[in-house]
Amino acid sequence: MIASDAPNTPDALLVARSLDGDPSAFEILVRRHFRAAYVIALALTGERADAEDVCQDAFVRCWERLHECHSPDRFVAWMMRIVRNQAHNRRDYLHVRRSSSLDAAGGVASTHSPARDAERSEIAEHLLRALSHLSAVRREVVLLHDLEGWRHREIAEALGISDMMSRRHLMDARRLLRERLGAHTLTGTAHG
Amino acid sequence: MADEIEKRIDFSALDPAGEPARKDRVVSAVMSRISAVPRRRDGGVWASIAGYLRPALAAAATVAFVSGAALIYAQRAERAASAVVDAHQSAWLTPRMAEWAAGGAPPSAGDLVVLARGYR
Numbered sequence: 001m002i003a004s005d006a007p008n009t010p011d012a013l014l015v016a017r018s019l020d021g022d023p024s025a026f027e028i029l030v031r032r033h034f035r036a037a038y039v040i041a042l043a044l045t046g047e048r049a050d051a052e053d054v055c056q057d058a059f060v061r062c063w064e065r066l067h068e069c070h071s072p073d074r075f076v077a078w079m080m081r082i083v084r085n086q087a088h089n090r091r092d093y094l095h096v097r098r099s100s101s102l103d104a105a106g107g108v109a110s111t112h113s114p115a116r117d118a119e120r121s122e123i124a125e126h127l128l129r130a131l132s133h134l135s136a137v138r139r140e141v142v143l144l145h146d147l148e149g150w151r152h153r154e155i156a157e158a159l160g161i162s163d164m165m166s167r168r169h170l171m172d173a174r175r176l177l178r179e180r181l182g183a184h185t186l187t188g189t190a191h192g
Numbered sequence: 193m194a195d196e197i198e199k200r201i202d203f204s205a206l207d208p209a210g211e212p213a214r215k216d217r218v219v220s221a222v223m224s225r226i227s228a229v230p231r232r233r234d235g236g237v238w239a240s241i242a243g244y245l246r247p248a249l250a251a252a253a254t255v256a257f258v259s260g261a262a263l264i265y266a267q268r269a270e271r272a273a274s275a276v277v278d279a280h281q282s283a284w285l286t287p288r289m290a291e292w293a294a295g296g297a298p299p300s301a302g303d304l305v306v307l308a309r310g311y312r
Contacts, residue, residue: 056225
């Protein structure tokens, strides 16, 4: 059921089914929006393991509070607020909860070779270090745009800023990251 | 430099999609947790009270507004009626007093009684 109707089912319908007590509908929502939630959590925590824990806590909270999602067609924006709150809480209480992180629980099997994983891990560390020098909102904007592929209108709505500010944060973030990354700068296709 | 800023930065090393097993593990953990924690259909006692309180407050505000409007209307109507009575009274008294003054004779006891009791 999840595989067959997931791509075509609107969020609003999935929210309604979840409210009726259908966990499989909620699982579709989690899978569909995991990446966006992860990107936001990563931008705010700066650690992949923490980002995953934040996502986990945030989605559970979404389930508990789903009746408070008054505009189910805008589920993503509502969910993002919860993710951001969880990420802020996570930063505050990081020292007492680190032991429960997924990485600490034994890691995750990768589909790549060890050499490829090592290279990927090294690049990821460079990126995270460079990102740590940006403000939180710039990290959120640049990751949502360049990694998650969101448009400025969607970013603006999720973060509560204007389209113009989203564009400005993106430009500033890219410029600062390129300065920091230097030789490690990796660019994709040209896109505003 | 402007062209560089226009280009996306490749964050694929941070993309969780590159590690599907990790995503599956997080999703499984979420689903396991929500099966153990039932979704709150309401916000508990306080939310229920708030739910009742909101319409009650709205009803009270409506009643207060209607009462205030009715009170203001009644006061205006009373003032208007009082103005009409004053006009009638002065319209009756003025010619009578003018007659007494013009006649040079004091009003009779009957006239004074009528004046004291009212103009009718």
